[in-house]
Amino acid sequence: MQSLCTLSFVLTISFSRCCLGQSHPAPVVDLGYARYQGYYNTSYDLNVYNGIRYAAAPIGKLRWQLPRLPAQNRSQVFPAIEPGSQCPQSAFGPGPRIIPPQGSEDCLFLNVFAPANKTKLPVMVFIHGGGYGSGNAGFDLVPQILTNGNKYITVAIQYRLGAFGFLSSADVAKSGVLNAGIHDQYFALQWVQKYIHLFGGDPKQVTIGGVSAGGGSVMLLGMANGGVDNTTLFNGLFVSSPYLPTQWKYDGEWPRKYYHSFAENVGCHTDELKANNSVFECLIAADTDVLQNASNFVSTSALYGQWAFIPVTDGKFIKERPTTQLLKGGKLNGVRILSTHNRNEAPDFTPQGLTTEENFVGFVSENYPMLSEENITSILDLYYIPANASNILVASNGENPPYSTTNSEWAYGWQQAATNLYAETTFICPSYWLADGYANKEHGKAWTYQFSVPPAQHGYNMYPLFAPTDGAGTGMDTVFRTALQYMFGNFVLRGDPTLDQAQISALDGNGGNITAAGAGVWPQWQATAGSNWMLNLNMTGGIPVNNTYVQDGVTLEVVSYMPSNNISSTALEADFQLVEGYSWEGGRGKRCQLWADLAPWTLE
Structure with a gap:
């Protein structure tokens, strides 16, 4: 039987420069806070922009907080040739407990594939899978853009993973934000609304899609804010094998267990810090390699084939369990869905x-x-x-x-x-x-x-x-x-x-x-x-x-x-x-x- 490790296609797709063939500089895109120049691929008639920063680096005091706009930097035109750094990776359980840190906390980047010299194009925003613990946006949807006559734009986004994106407890709820990784995705969709016209896209024609945890993310974005956004950010949803692991309440038994285990492995679960309610502040100040190692260590202690840090019902952004909200009908964002799965999923x-x-x-x-x-x-x-x-x-x-x-x-x-x-x-x-x-x-x-x-x-x-x-x-x-x-x-x-x-x-x-x-x-x-x-x-x-x-x-x-x-x-x-x-x-x-x-x- 094929092992989990070989399912790299759905869990993580290696960074690669898409669209083989001759290329030339693409037009400079001015986002106000920064200017980017990608490349034009002559074989596919596409302008490709990789590694565009859509949010500030969520490090230091911005850890476990809502994503924020990038700082303005117009001192140069940034090359948008290679994808940005992937987010820190966490493996599934059971697995090797210690691996070298993989990725950077400064990872809130996206990639845009835009047919050249066109305007008002529909937009497809794709969210990668990986159990909410691994994966990156270093892939492309170019073949099917070409098959469909270069008539739409695709955007591939990254979001915080593992403990960085899905650490959950009463401490996090009090001093930070729960489901930070889903908030990153939501923020990226707001970025699309504001900036995609500069690439030839129409913000009124947005479809979001994803596979596995990406599909689960699309599901949660459809549920976000109790569905009151409706078509503000997107109209359509494409979900492939939407991943729905046990979605606990944010302070439920398992989220608490994983939070305490994570803090203990970082060295922030001492009696003194607990007595002073300073565990969360200690985590914010910790070294990134220590945090990455702890995230992976705890994640590999999860059940077979699962990850420890996953979305929770927070009562605000994700208000209800999926079965409750989905089966009520009506209280959902977007108006249409294409839903798919495989015969042998597990x-x-x-x-x-x-x-x-x-x-x-x-x-x-x-x-x-x-x-x-x-x-x-x-x-x-x-x-x-x-x-x-x-x-x-x-x-x-x-x-x-x-x-x-x-x-x-x-x-x-x-x-x-x-x-x-x-x-x-x-x-x-x-x-x-x-x-x-x-x-x-x-x-x-x-x-x-x-x-x-x-x-x-x-x-x-x-x-x-x-x-x-x-x-x-x-x-x-x-x-x-x-x-x-x-x-x-x-x-x-x-x-x-x-x-x-x-x-x-x-x-x-x-x-x-x-x-x-x-x-x-x-x-x-x-x-x-x-x-x-x-x-x-x-x-x-x-x-x-x-x-x-x-x-x-x-x-x-x-x-x-x-x-x-x-x-x-x-x-x-x-x-x-x-x-x-x-x-x-x-x-x-x-x-x-x-x-x-x-x-x-x-x-x-």
């Missing part, structure tokens, strides 16, 4: 060796320690593994058994039950809940799709958006990649991801079936069981694999397909199908409703 986030019901219950209880025995019984009713369940590795097709509740390409039995449970509670149900929230909002619109191309792991649905459409070796052909990039571009450009007839015709005849994504065919998601229509995106063909599966005493023959990396040598073709999300995977909607009902016992 193999690398779930500890291995869970072979019995006792193991399963232990896993659930450890992740959600406030559950009662009655709650556990309710969970077992929906995730139970029958004694005659098959021990085969087989990809679920979502509509017929074996479902992902019992079998996948990665696991079977109680191991798969735990993996699927974590996938649903942490990534997939939040995707559903977001679609519900915007479908229920007045004038709201929601579309949803699942990415099922093997191995369909966490983050894999972003590969065809971030790579050229003619890329090979990942089981997706040009038709699949291009159609998906069209869908993404359509959502940014006109607020509707469905493919128009011209786009379908341009791909027709090249193999595959993408018509289910067409306008008038792919309906909006409705927050009603039986009307949760979504797309299932897959590639069919390849090498057939026959398996026998026993369900309730009935023997079933299951045929799945193993794609080859060499697409030209197989019959793999794009296969987009319209499916009903509530009944999908043996009743996923019912399981998501259970978790919404249990939220007060799991997310508080």
